[in-house]
Amino acid sequence: MKTDVAITPEVIAKHGITPEEYERIKKLLGRDPNITELGIFSVMWSEHCSYKNSRPELKKFPREAPFILVKAGEENAGIVDVGDGWAIAFKIESHNHPSAVEPFQGAATGMGGIIRDIFTMGARPILGFNSLRFGPIERKEEGKEKREESDQVAQNRHLFTGVVAGIAHYGNCIGIPTVGGEVYFDESYNGNPLVNALCLGVLRHEQIKRGCAKGVGNPVIYVGSATGRDGLAGAAFASRELTEESKEDRPAVQVGDPFMEKLLLEACLEVMRKDGLVVGIQDMGAAGLTCSTCETASRGGTGNEIDLDLVPKRETGMTPYEIMLSESQERMLLVAQKGREKEVEEIFRKWDLHGVTIGRVTGDGMMRVKVGKKVAAEIPAKQLAEDAPIYHREAAQPSWEITNSKFQISSIPEPKDCAEVLVNLLGSPTIASKNWVYRQYDHMVQDGTVVLPGSDAVVIRIDLQRPDLGVAAAVSAAGGRGPLGTADSTPKGKYIAFTTDCNGAYCYLDPFEGGKIAVAEAARNLVCSGARPLAVTDCLNFGNPMKPEIFWQFRRCVEGVAEGCEAFDTPVTGGNVSFYNESPVSAIDPTPVIGMLGLIDDPKNITTQWFKGSGDAVLLLGEICERTPTLGLGGSEYLKRIHKLKTGAPPRMDLPHAKRIHDACLDFIHRGWVKSAHDCSEGGLAVALAECCMSNGDAMVGAGIDLSQFTDRLDAVLFGETQSRIVLSCGPQHVEEILHSGLPVTRLGTTGGTSLKISAFQGALTWDVAGLRDVWWNTIGRLMD
């Protein structure tokens, strides 16, 4: 591309800029932009960077709390105080479109990008998470469009394989444990998979860094990899619907190098730990050099001037347009203290990375891009970063919500053999164990993973002594890890729990309830692990917001999530909006993924989901079955898998009731009564009970369960997804105390034996636990290998 391209209406449209937006740009500049400036505006004013379609809705989230150190929207990631001088930075981000086009690199660079968002805040990344959605990976035996379906299944498997391999490649190499996430399979994700990557890091309060260019005359330093033509204008690409031609967009997908990022991570942490050396730092993610220069200036209330001749490049003949819009990976922009450039350069040289001064902070508020002496772009930084147009989109309730809400479970016959149904559900890829996925991820590196993937939430130790965290003796003072030859006593220390959750089918059927449920389920998972829910990051995945039905879904999900966050006192600390998730056939189910952080006050409270041995009482905390026309089966996995229906009002979420259940569960755990706690979600009580029996590696424990007092339909009792239910096990001596807690609690039975037996009003069912485990543990592996 030449630098003197004429700005025609076609060129403007190609940049995704509307005629109104172009007028706004002209007014702001007082002249027509040149092509470089147009490119800069197009990325900064894309939905990905500006949230122009979502911002008014996002204001509905609760975002304040005394423990929040960096708020949502302020910086690259939110930061919360977790006590004793420790803080946690965490954020989730989508990489859906790049992963649809090139699954391996799309997912890998999704990890790379979110990891940079965390260490740019001064935190050492200690865990990665992924929330993934794909179309079905099972071939159906019959069906007339078998061939076509089969192609789609092959494509879905290809995407699933590639995405998992890409995440594994990046996370394993950089040495950040990928400890969890979720994987759902549903037709609505055919052709438009969701790849949401999350990273969490730990730091001391005084180590927080900001993406802020302060101090006129301070050097602007480019660090990391050289700039190439890869990923040109990826942010604009991510803000369009996927079409057949998207495959032609392959150059818009970046290529990741986790080794380079590992060096960058260590070098950046080293440079940031030098007293006062780094004034501000920001990663070059979406919109690369453009975003980092104008946002740092905007936050600092300053300007900056950079010379593109000084930018390290890996290709020749790059135009200012290409350099400014490149999304080459593993790069950061750093503002250092004047006169100390050498110290920065030296550290980057030690790590064999570029560390080049490319400009200065100025006082005139302009983002000025020069090529040698010549000015290539000159834009007021604050307006560019913050004055993107805001749109209030039209919303209209989709007709399918009303139709589906009329569904009554009485219109569906009860299955003849519920024993077979449970086996079928455990073999549903959405419910089956995800060990095929997480065994490909190094989930133990960094020596912090206390509860491994496979329980309700992972539990991570966060206060290890790391020389870069500058907290020598944190561990030895914590005690417990004694000298040679002594056994570990109960360790002290600091622990967090983490989970991500979202059921897209619920959100499709009722976005408001679905939004509430996503938050409540996340909180429930944390509580089952013995953690107190603290704060949320969210990744809001939706279709095209220009369509009123889609915008309705978005608005109602946001409102549901906001209510949920209010109810559990878990403010939103940041996240990401991903629109235009549509294939040529349809939009995805609305999928507001909730990542929730919980604190474990004492390691003795760490709780896992599986039964611990024979003779323990099994209790259900919560109502057995909601009193609605669907009996909790609306939107259930049972309805979808057994009856091929995605319909009904999803289960109701009574938030105050949920809070009481969660508080009680935590209280029981704190009192030391609880041996295991497992949340009931997809597949209902029967699946939850089976998981309690078989999810602790090859150590299995059976149970005898009596449900004969419940006279509802058996499918609703066993597979209904009524909310706010937790399966507990405890020693027999604590049963009475829990039963008299004033909450709905039912004694279900006792653990022991090698089979799961459920006596129901309609008859008795028995499964061999080893047989159930074989299906549940191996389903995905058998489909994929």
Added chain:
Amino acid sequence: MKFGIIQFPGSNCDQDAYHVLADVLGQPTRYIWHKDNTLGDVDCVVVPGGFSYGDYLRTGAIARFSPAMKAVIEHAKDGGLVIGICNGFQILCEAHLLPGALIRNRELKFVCDHVYIRVETTDSPFTNACRRDQILRIPIAHGEGSYFAERQMIEQLEREDRVLVRYCDKNGNVTDAANPNGSLENIAGVCNEGRNVFGLMPHPERASEKLLGSDDGRLILESILRAGATVQPQMGANA
């Protein structure tokens, strides 16, 4: 016992090894930068896991040429202790301090999991705190961990009692099903002729605290301390 942990660009288990040696075992421990020509005053060198040099070319292939590795080779020749874990094992093979090579896993996928290994001999500075046939539960995390060597070399290793640990099931049976990566003869770790250099794919530093699910790996590290305790006074007597 003074430990030195080599830091290559791309090492990522260096900090874990540091944590366990310094904080859990209370030993004087420090890092050795890959560009350093000398190791300084250390008794045992740890070549840690990770992706040194991004695994470019071949795992461990570039690391062997680093200045620090030249010093490690000298240290080993002088009888100093060296333990290579995971990528460290790969590097020690590339550097010809250990025979054989680690090739792509049989299933062609990275695998992270707890596995069982059986201690084949206690006659080494790395297993002297174990019992013979003791079963250790230790995690693995690798994509290229399938141990390979020429048939003659395997026979020689067996003859000289240099296979220190082998993959097994939880009852100690060495079976194909218990072999997580296709290693010949289920070999999980071998030592050199002088028995002072040991490489293994499992990560003892991830299994040194009960909190993390197993502290069986600590036996390997404690063996090193025990070896140091018996060797050092002798050295003092000679001096």
